[in-house]
Amino acid sequence: MxxxxxxxxxxxxxxxxxxxxxxxxxxxxxxxxxxxxxxxxxxxxxxxxxxxxxxxxxxxxxxxxxxxxxxxxxxxxxxxxxAVAPRTIPAPPGMMVSPSPPPASENLALFVAVLVVAIVVVLAGVFAVVLSVRPNTVPTPPAPRVIGVNVARSSDGTNWVLTFTSVPTGLTPFNTMLAILTSGGVTALSATPLGSLNYSSVGALYAQAQPGGPVAVGDRLLINTSMYPTGFGYQLSDGIRLLAYGTLQ
Incomplete structure (x- = not known):
């Protein structure tokens, strides 16, 4: 111790x-x-x-x-x-965040819209050019092919006198035909070229103002009133269309 x-x-x-x-x-x-x-x-x-x-x-x-x-x-x-949360580091000044690019669907829609507008503008320009080139005057339709006929009775009363007052071009005595129908619509004279009519056989005759030429204004048809009395009808045609028709009276 x-x-x-x-x-x-x-x-x-x-x-x-x-x-x-x-x-x-x-x-x-x-x-x-x-x-x-x-x-x-x-x-x-x-x-x-x-x-x-x-x-x-x-x-x-x-x-x-x-x-x-x-x-x-x-x-x-x-x-x-x-408790205090730790401070976050702020972004440095002056740093710019670039925006995200638009999605592909928005780009496609924008492209389609621009394309449609361009097509409309082009079509409008073409339409304006066509309207400016188009003539303002409307072409006149061709004159109807009709023979104007004046029907009268001869002074002695033996014939119907059919005088042509208007004639379309291109008609000749051999492509223009005469047909006569009864009042009931029965054929009394079948379609016969004007140049082939014989008064003694069919009771009709074609007399030209200028013999040997085409069918013209002033030409006449003489039709016997005994064979084709009042009420019968006549028809003039070119073999395709009817040029004139009327009643003998």
Missing amino acids: TSRIFRASISAAEGPVPRYVFAGPTAMSLRHEQLREDFSCQWSYSTLWRACMSASAVCPRCGTPHSLANRFCSRCGTSLSG
């Missing part, structure tokens, strides 16, 4: 003994303990640094970073209701 008190007095007089003066197993274990503490501090620092970089909230008391899912600080137990 006396020796222990003496050694303690000597230790107190000499002051604190350095940590790594002693050799042997005790000193080695102390060295290992110090290395573990240093490594633990470095790991804690790197972990805290990574947490600070990815944290969503910081403890208002000790500054420990936490996620927003934590309600209390894992280090000091302080409530995280007043």
Whole structure:
């Protein structure tokens, strides 16, 4: 007991003994303990640094970073209701964000609209040119092919006299024919060319104002009133269409 008190007095007089003066197993274990503490501090620092970089909230008391899912600080137990979210880095001034390009459907619709407008403009121009070139005067239709006929009775009353007052061009005594019908519509004289009429055989005669020429104004037909009395009808044609018709009266 006396020796222990003496050694303690000597230790107190000499002051604190350095940590790594002693050799042997005790000193080695102390060295290992110090290395573990240093490594633990470095790991804690790197972990805290990574947490600070990815944290969503910081403890208002000790500054420990936490996620927003934590309600209390894992280090000091302080409530995280007043935790401050880490500041976000603002975008550098002057940086302009270019707008996203329009979708392909909008580009296609715009192209179709421009194409339709261009087609309408071209068609309008073509239509205007056609209207400007088109003549303003309407062409007159061809004159109808009709023979004007004046029917009269001769002074002695023996013949019907049919005088031509208007004649279309292109008619000759051999392509112009005469036909006579009864009042009931029965054929009394079949269609016969004017140049072939014989008064003695059929009771009709064609007399030209200018013999040997085409059918012309002033030519006459003489028809026997005894063979073709009042009420009979006459027809003049060119073999295709009717040129004149009327009643003998």
